[in-house]
Amino acid sequence: MSGEAILFVDDEASILNAIRRELRDWAQAHGSELLFAGGPEEALETIEAHKEIVLVVSDLRMPVMTGADLLLKVRSRWPKIMSILLTGFSETDEIMKAIKAGVFSFILKPWDPGYLRAEIEKALFVYAIRSENEHYLSTLQEELYWAGELQRRLLKIEVPESALVTFLLENEPVPNLYCGGDYYDILPIGDEKWLILIGDVAGHGLKAALFTEMLKSIINPDYVKPRTGEPLSPADFLSWLNGRISVELERVSDLFITFCAVVIDLRELKLTVANAGHMPPYLIRNGAISRITVPGPALGAFPDVTYTNVEKVLEKGDLLCLYTDGLLEIGQPGKMPEREILEKALAETGFSQYYAESVFAAMRRAAGVEKFNDDLTLIAAYVR
Numbered sequence: 001m002s003g004e005a006i007l008f009v010d011d012e013a014s015i016l017n018a019i020r021r022e023l024r025d026w027a028q029a030h031g032s033e034l035l036f037a038g039g040p041e042e043a044l045e046t047i048e049a050h051k052e053i054v055l056v057v058s059d060l061r062m063p064v065m066t067g068a069d070l071l072l073k074v075r076s077r078w079p080k081i082m083s084i085l086l087t088g089f090s091e092t093d094e095i096m097k098a099i100k101a102g103v104f105s106f107i108l109k110p111w112d113p114g115y116l117r118a119e120i121e122k123a124l125f126v127y128a129i130r131s132e133n134e135h136y137l138s139t140l141q142e143e144l145y146w147a148g149e150l151q152r153r154l155l156k157i158e159v160p161e162s163a164l165v166t167f168l169l170e171n172e173p174v175p176n177l178y179c180g181g182d183y184y185d186i187l188p189i190g191d192e193k194w195l196i197l198i199g200d201v202a203g204h205g206l207k208a209a210l211f212t213e214m215l216k217s218i219i220n221p222d223y224v225k226p227r228t229g230e231p232l233s234p235a236d237f238l239s240w241l242n243g244r245i246s247v248e249l250e251r252v253s254d255l256f257i258t259f260c261a262v263v264i265d266l267r268e269l270k271l272t273v274a275n276a277g278h279m280p281p282y283l284i285r286n287g288a289i290s291r292i293t294v295p296g297p298a299l300g301a302f303p304d305v306t307y308t309n310v311e312k313v314l315e316k317g318d319l320l321c322l323y324t325d326g327l328l329e330i331g332q333p334g335k336m337p338e339r340e341i342l343e344k345a346l347a348e349t350g351f352s353q354y355y356a357e358s359v360f361a362a363m364r365r366a367a368g369v370e371k372f373n374d375d376l377t378l379i380a381a382y383v384r
Contacts, residue, residue: 004124005033005050009043009058009070010086019057022113023120032124040065040073047078054080054127055120060087060094068097075101080130082123086111144206148178151209154216157185164192164266168380170356172326172372180375181208182324183215183259189232192266198379199259199299200278200324208375211255218244234261234274235307238296242276246303257299260322264381269314274307279328282346283312284319289347318383321346326376327359331367341366351382 006027008019016036027034035050037043039062047053056074058067071083085098088109098106104126105119159167173180181201189195199215201208219241238261249255258278264271273281277298280291294310327342345362349355356378364370 004054004127005035005052006055006057006120006124007035007037007043007046007050007053009037009040009056009062009067011039011059011062013038015059019116023117026117030121039063040067040070043070044073047074047081053078055082055084055123057084057086057120060085060098066094066097068094068101071101071103072097080127082127084119084123144178147206147209148173151179151213154213155184160186160188160194162192162266164384165194165264166351166382166384167194168353168355168378168382170360170376170378172360172376174373174375175371179206179209181212182326182375182377183212183257184377184379185219186379189263190265194264194266194381195232195234195237196262196264196320196322196379196381197259198278198322198324198377199257200375200377201257202255207255211257214248215245215257218248232263233309234263234272235309237261238274238276238299238307239305242299242305242307243303245299249300256301259299262320262322264314264320266314266383269316269383271312271314271320273310273312276305276307277301279323279325282321282343284321284347285315285317287347289343291343314383316383319351320381320383322379324375324377326372326374327363327378329374330363330372331369337363337366351380355380 008016010016016038020034020036023034033052035046035053037046041064043056043058047056056071058070060067067085067087071085074081074083083101083103084105084107085103086107086109104123107116107119157169159169167186169184169186171182171184183197183199183201185197187195187197197219201211238259241259245257259276260278260281261274262271262281271283273292273294274296275294276296280293283290283292292310292312294308296307297305328337328339330337342363345359349358349362359378360376364372
């Protein structure tokens with residue numbers, strides 16, 4: 001690395017002059033600038049004025065402020081700067097401070113010039129690697145951000161409006177990954193008849209996101225358009241989708257997709273559910289909650305699967321909730337909220353435009369955390 005500056009801090013001018021002599025030729029050969037400060041305050045002013053400083057080499061014993069305290073201040077204000085401590089003493093408290101300051105190396109006085117040069121070169125090498133990694137991470141974060149934006153646009157739906165039902169949809173990808181593996185859609189398939197789809201691709205990030213986008217391309221809205229005398233069956237839909245997915249995933253052995261398809265018929269007040277290994281939907285009626293369990297393997301597990309339907313009668317005031325397992329996979333392993341906590345949150349939260357936010361907040365409180373660990377989607381349908 002070239003063009004960096006190294007700051008040496010010592011209250012003894014003779015020490016700084018010795019370092020200047022010993023490192024002059026080395027610095028010229030490496031294209032490094034050597035800077036010197038006679039004390040901690042001057043050092044802080046020098047760092048403030050020279051943004052190119054990447055390494056501070058400080059004496060430990062100095063008046064007013066020790067080298068360890070100086071390096072703590074440097075770490076707090078300029079966390080990227082590397083540090084080396086020169087000392088002729090073994091003081092436990094000061095060494096502990098230096099460790100907190102992230103000191104790269106301790107060098108005992110009197111030092112060996114060759115060893116000092118070697119430690120400086122190692123510190124500069126680590127700084128260069130960290131800077132390169134930071135650049136890569138920044139680039140990756142930007143790519144993930146735009147992948148997330150693209151995914152949101154591809155999966156974006158207009159939540160339908162109806163006089164007979166109020167739909168609510170909320171999706172949150174894993175924090176800092178921007179994109180995720182949750183699939184969701186609400187499609188009209190007749191007069192006040194809706195197909196609700198929710199799925200979860202195993203894993204997080206780009207890989208899972210790519211497969212959700214593949215699902216979007218496979219599930220052509222034309223397929224679910226109403227056919228005369230042929231009402232859409234969620235089970236038939238999942239069987240068809242499983243056949244398509246099995247072909248796409250035949251070379252991807254470590255991936256599976258859970259999926260749930262629900263048809264709400266608001267003219268006949270009927271609910272039909274089919275499930276491919278997904279979290280069971282909940283039906284909430286007058287404060288009582290029931291889980292709608294339907295057997296069926298995840299999509300892509302077997303090429304030929306016949307799924308089954310379960311039908312339920314709907315009543316005005318019913319609330320249907322579909323969700324991905326991110327609602328439960330929150331907190332530390334072994335300390336995640338039990339299913340009963342989720343059921344309590346779903347049943348006791350009054351339905352409103354803030355229903356999903358309130359349920360999410362209840363689960364975070366139960367787990368004692370601020371963020372979810374997994375992609376998260378909640379679809380709610382309130383029958384008017």
